[in-house]
Amino acid sequence: MSPADLEAVYEDLAETLDAMTEAQRPVFLAKLALLMAEALGDAGAVRGYIAAAVQNLDA
Amino acid sequence: MRPAGRGERDSLYFTYPTFEAPSGAARAGLTGRAPVVIVGAGPVGMLAALELARHGIASVLLEARDTFNDGSRAICVARQSFRILESVGAVAPFLDKALGWTTGRSFYRGRQVLEFAMPDSADEKYRPMYNIQQQFIEQYLWEAISRSPLIEMRWCSRVTGIADITGGLRLTVEDTQEGYAMEADWVIAADGARSPVRSLRGLRLAGQNFEGRYVIADVQMRHDYPTIRRALFDPDCRRGGTVLVHRQPDDIWRIDYQLAEGESEAEALREERVRASVAALLAELGHEGPWELEWWSVYSANTLALEDYRDGRVFFAGDSAHIVPIFGVRGLNNGLADAQNIGWKLARVLQGRAGAALLDSYSPERRGATLDVFANATRSARFMTPPGPGWALMRDAALNLALSHPFAGELANPRQMTPYTYADSPVVLPDDPGFDGGPVPGAVLPDAALEGGFLSERLGPGFTLVTCAPALAEAMAGEVEAVLIPPGSGAALLLRAGPRSAYLVRPDGHIAARVHDATAEDIRTALALSGCARQGEPA
Ligand SMILES: Cc1cc2nc3c(=O)[nH]c(=O)nc-3n(C[C@H](O)[C@H](O)[C@H](O)COP(=O)(O)OP(=O)(O)OC[C@H]3O[C@@H](n4cnc5c(N)ncnc54)[C@H](O)[C@@H]3O)c2cc1C
Numbered sequence: 001m002s003p004a005d006l007e008a009v010y011e012d013l014a015e016t017l018d019a020m021t022e023a024q025r026p027v028f029l030a031k032l033a034l035l036m037a038e039a040l041g042d043a044g045a046v047r048g049y050i051a052a053a054v055q056n057l058d059a
Numbered sequence: 060m061r062p063a064g065r066g067e068r069d070s071l072y073f074t075y076p077t078f079e080a081p082s083g084a085a086r087a088g089l090t091g092r093a094p095v096v097i098v099g100a101g102p103v104g105m106l107a108a109l110e111l112a113r114h115g116i117a118s119v120l121l122e123a124r125d126t127f128n129d130g131s132r133a134i135c136v137a138r139q140s141f142r143i144l145e146s147v148g149a150v151a152p153f154l155d156k157a158l159g160w161t162t163g164r165s166f167y168r169g170r171q172v173l174e175f176a177m178p179d180s181a182d183e184k185y186r187p188m189y190n191i192q193q194q195f196i197e198q199y200l201w202e203a204i205s206r207s208p209l210i211e212m213r214w215c216s217r218v219t220g221i222a223d224i225t226g227g228l229r230l231t232v233e234d235t236q237e238g239y240a241m242e243a244d245w246v247i248a249a250d251g252a253r254s255p256v257r258s259l260r261g262l263r264l265a266g267q268n269f270e271g272r273y274v275i276a277d278v279q280m281r282h283d284y285p286t287i288r289r290a291l292f293d294p295d296c297r298r299g300g301t302v303l304v305h306r307q308p309d310d311i312w313r314i315d316y317q318l319a320e321g322e323s324e325a326e327a328l329r330e331e332r333v334r335a336s337v338a339a340l341l342a343e344l345g346h347e348g349p350w351e352l353e354w355w356s357v358y359s360a361n362t363l364a365l366e367d368y369r370d371g372r373v374f375f376a377g378d379s380a381h382i383v384p385i386f387g388v389r390g391l392n393n394g395l396a397d398a399q400n401i402g403w404k405l406a407r408v409l410q411g412r413a414g415a416a417l418l419d420s421y422s423p424e425r426r427g428a429t430l431d432v433f434a435n436a437t438r439s440a441r442f443m444t445p446p447g448p449g450w451a452l453m454r455d456a457a458l459n460l461a462l463s464h465p466f467a468g469e470l471a472n473p474r475q476m477t478p479y480t481y482a483d484s485p486v487v488l489p490d491d492p493g494f495d496g497g498p499v500p501g502a503v504l505p506d507a508a509l510e511g512g513f514l515s516e517r518l519g520p521g522f523t524l525v526t527c528a529p530a531l532a533e534a535m536a537g538e539v540e541a542v543l544i545p546p547g548s549g550a551a552l553l554l555r556a557g558p559r560s561a562y563l564v565r566p567d568g569h570i571a572a573r574v575h576d577a578t579a580e581d582i583r584t585a586l587a588l589s590g591c592a593r594q595g596e597p598a
Contacts, residue, residue, distance in 0.1 A: 030456030038466055
C-alpha cells in the first residue's frame with residue numbers, strides 16, 4: 001500500500017466515523033475489525049495486531 | 060410455579076400419578092441388605108437402576124416424593140441419550156412422543172443471522188436432539204422400571220442418614236410409616252442439585268456462579284412453527300436480553316428469557332410479570348391466537364461440580380455431582396451418561412468380573428465430561444449474557460455484522476456438543492498410530508448403517524469386538540461378543556478399518572481400544588486393561 005493509499009483509507013475512516021453517532025462508533029470499529037480479520041484469514045497475525053494496537057493506549 | 064388457582068400438579072397436559080410408601084407385607088423386607096441403593100428417582104437415579112438391571116444387578120431405589128417432578132424442566136434429550144435409553148429397553152415411548160430436531164435459528168433484532176444444522180445422516184439411527192418434557196422422561200423410565208424384577212422402587216422414602224460400616228453403608232430412611240434403617244454395599248446418590256447425601260457426607264460443589272438468570276415459562280398454544288430452536292438476541296420485547304423458544308409435545312412451547320440487569324427474581328416470577336413478558340414475545344413472533352400459561356420457574360447459569368464424584372462407597376451422579384447452565388442442554392444428558400457409566404462398572408465389580416480399580420475410573424471420566432461442558436457453557440454463556448462491556452460490544456458487533464456477512468453469524472452457533480471423549484481415562488488404551496483417522500479410543504463408537512439396521516443395535520451389554528476379521532472373532536469366541544463388519548462397507552470406512560482391524564467397545568458404547576492389525580493377544584490385553592477383567596473371565 002502506498003502512502004497515498006493509506007491516507008485515502010485514513011480519510012474514509014475519519015469521515016465515516018464522523019457521520020455516525022457516538023454509540024455507533026465502537027460497534028462499527030469492532031465490526032470492521034472482525035471483517036478485516038476474516039479477510040486476512042490468519043488468526044495469529046490478527047492477534048499480533050491486537051497486541052500491537054494495545055500498546056501506548058495510555059501514553 | 061403455576062397460575063393462581065391451579066395446584067402444583069394441575070397440568071394442562073400431564074396427569075400426575077400418586078405413589079405410596081411400601082405398606083403391609085412389603086414392609087417385612089425393607090431392612091434387608093441391598094447390593095446397591097440408589098437415592099433419588101429423578102431421571103438419573105432411574106437410569107442407574109435400569110443400567111444395573113441390564114447387567115443383572117438388583118437395586119433398591121429410594122425416592123422422597125410421591126410422584127414425578129413438577130414441570131417440564133430438562134426438555135432437550137440428545138442422540139447419545141436415546142442410545143442409552145435404547146440399551147436399557149426404554150426408548151420406544153420416547154420415540155413415539157418426543158419431537159426430533161436438527162436445526163437452530165438465531166435472530167438479531169428480529170432478523171435471522173444464522174441457521175445451523177447439527178450433524179445428521181443416514182448412518183445415524185437417532186436424530187441429534189429430541190424435545191420432550193421431563194415428566195414424560197420420568198414416566199417412561201418408571202414404566203421400564205416397573206417391568207424389571209430386579210428393581211425395588213420405594214416412593215415417599217426419604218434418606219436422612221448415611222454412615223460407613225465395614226464393607227458397606229447404613230442408611231436411615233423416613234417414610235410415611237415408622238421409618239427404618241437398611242444396609243447397602245454401594246450407594247449411588249442421584250438426589251439432585253441440593254443433594255442431602257452430599258451434605259451428609261460433608262461435601263460441597265465448587266465452581267462459578269454466572270450472572271445470567273433465566274425465567275423458563277411453558278405456554279400451551281396452537282403455533283405454526285417447526286421443531287427448530289430459536290434464539291432471539293436483543294429482540295424488541297426484551298432489549299439487551301436473549302430469548303430462547305423451543306417446541307415441545309402436546310402444543311407446549313418453552314420460552315426462556317433472561318432477567319434484565321437488576322431485575323429481582325421475586326418480581327420476575329410474579330404471574331402478571333410472566334404473562335406480560337410472554338405476551339410481548341408472542342406479539343413479536345407474530346402469534347395471534349390464544350395461549351395458556353402452564354408452568355414457569357427460574358434458572359441460573361452455574362458451573363459447579365464436586366472435586367471427586369466418589370466418596371468411599373458412595374458415587375454421585377447427575378445434579379448431585381454437577382450443575383451446568385441450561386443452554387448447553389447437558390444437565391440431564393450428562394446425568395444419564397453418569398448413571399450408565401457407574402452402572403456398568405459397579406455391575407462388573409459386584410459380579411467379580413472386574414477388580415475394584417475399575418470404579419476409580421468413574422470420576423475422572425465423568426468429571427472430565429463436566430469440565431468439558433463448563434468450557435463450552437462458558438463460551439455460550441458469554442455470548443448469551445456478555446460478562447463485561449468488551450464482551451457486549453464484540454457480541455453486538457458480531458450479530459450486526461452477521462446481518463450482511465454470514466460468517467459472523469457462526470459466532471452465535473451454540474455448537475451443541477457431541478459426547479465427551481475419555482482420552483485421559485485410566486481404562487482407555489492409547490491410540491494405535493496405524494489408523495489413518497477414524498474415531499479414537501475414549502470416543503463413542505459412531506453409528507453406521509449396517510445390513511439393513513445400525514451398528515449401534517449390534518453392540519452387546521458387555522464388551523463388544525467390532526472387526527472385519529472373522530478369524531479374530533472366532534479366536535475370541537467365548538471371551539467377548541463380536542460384530543463382524545464387511546471390509547469396504549460404510550461402517551468399515553467410517554472406522555477406517557482394514558481387513559485385520561478391531562475396535563473394542565465398552566458396555567457404554569465408548570471405544571476402549573482399537574488395533575489396526577489385531578491379534579487375539581492384543582484384544583485380551585485390551586480387555587484386561589479396559590475392564591480390569593480378571594484373567595480367564597469372559598468379558
Ligand atoms: C426449575 C428447573 C428447571 C430446569 N430446566 C432445565 C432445562 O431447561 N434444561 C436442562 O437441561 N436442565 C434443566 N434443569 C435441570 C434438570 O432438570 C436436571 O439436570 C435433571 O433433573 C437432573 O436429574 P437428577 O436425576 O440428577 O436430579 P433430579 O431430577 O433433581 O432428581 C433428584 C431426585 O432425588 C430426590 N431426593 C432428594 N433428596 C432425597 C432424599 N434425601 N431421599 C430420597 N430422595 C431424595 C428428589 O425428590 C428428586 O426426585 C432444570 C432444573 C430445574 C430445577
